[in-house]
Amino acid sequence: MTAVDVSTAPSVLIAETDPWSRDLLKQVVLSVRCDARLDVCGEGQEAIALLGDTRYDLVIADWDLSGVSGLDLLRHVRQRRRSPVLPFILLSNRNDSASVREALPLAPTAYLTKPLDMPGLTQRLQGLLLSAGQEVACDVPALTPGMTLKRFLEHRRASSDGAPLLADVQLAVKRSLNPGGLDLKLLEQEVRTDPQITAVLIAAANSAAQHRASPVQTLAQALQRLGPAQSMNLVLGLTLKRSARLSDPCLADYAEHYWNASLHTAEYGRTLARMLSLDQERCYCAGLLHRLGDLALLRCLQEWLQAGGALDTQAIDESLAEFGAAYGSALRTRWRLPLELRELIAAIYHLGGGVYSREALLMNLAGQVASLQPEEGVDAVAKSKTARLLKVGVPELERLVKKA
Structure with a gap:
């Protein structure tokens, strides 16, 4: 296993409108390269500004970014003619042949449709961010000198990741899978007592990316709005975060x-x-x-x-x-x-x-x-x-x- 060398840690830009999808992508990248230097943003113009300031090793962008679309962002990157070519993963809700044909001339490294196939994305990231056989280990950052518990908790209040997981997520997902895919009713039964999963799924189902007027207020409603694939991605993504379990x-x-x-x-x-x-x-x-x-x-x-x-x-x-x-x-x-x-x-x-x-x-x-x-x-x-x-x-x- 390779110790972390900051000078060789990859820089990754994630541009995704939906905050929950953005956070999920961040966790997946860090699960592959815990030392990755990440910049995240929610709209295309900000992504262009960041590209002007930083030399990235990978860009992951959603087609439907506001302002400047992910496709236009890819076009902007390719017009700069960087050598070697900057790897660019384009995410999209569009799986029609016309959209694929529109993107292909710009040579995205990968064109992935939503809801994402998380194992497939992880495999792509491993190929892009790791050398053959390479593993990277990261130590937990030490406290800054003079840090007190009260100051630490005051600082984390605005950015905490929420509650620890109390349900066995891997087992819950396994029990909810059948030959036809993920059974939402079974998943609800498996995780309905977990406060963190319930809160995150309700929050994600109410995000602007869902484009719905009526608010979701229960786990069952959240699962139905998100659908099987996105629900499973979000639930499994929670296990990737630091201190997910006590x-x-x-x-x-x-x-x-x-x-x-x-x-x-x-x-x-x-x-x-x-x-x-x-x-x-x-x-x-x-x-x-x-x-x-x-x-x-x-x-x-x-x-x-x-x-x-x-x-x-x-x-x-x-x-x-x-x-x-x-x-x-x-x-x-x-x-x-x-x-x-x-x-x-x-x-x-x-x-x-x-x-x-x-x-x-x-x-x-x-x-x-x-x-x-x-x-x-x-x-x-x-x-x-x-x-x-x-x-x-x-x-x-x-x-x-x-x-x-």
């Missing part, structure tokens, strides 16, 4: 606790929604995602450990208390989860003044029940304003707890 036993125990809290709230939300004839799956999803920030923070704490930082349970508890809610809010905003879903998640924690939907009241009640200690009864919850507004009494709440 390896530290202590942090894994904390994650188990917050995951169980999420699952209990989700199940209570769904059961109450069934009782009150409301949207069961949307309420389940809100409950599942309400601890996303705490889980994302735990993942960043593992990155802190891997970079050489010290950690104990007191530091973990203090970090969760100070940053957990902020991480969740930042993620839900940055990933542009639908406002209606975010309101249901917020309602689990707090109901202020004003008028609330029955679903928001329901999720607040689900959060109260999920917070009960084993020795506590439901009487206090039944007396709450939320329960009284929903007309849910002790008998209903006792049945709810028994079903959990």
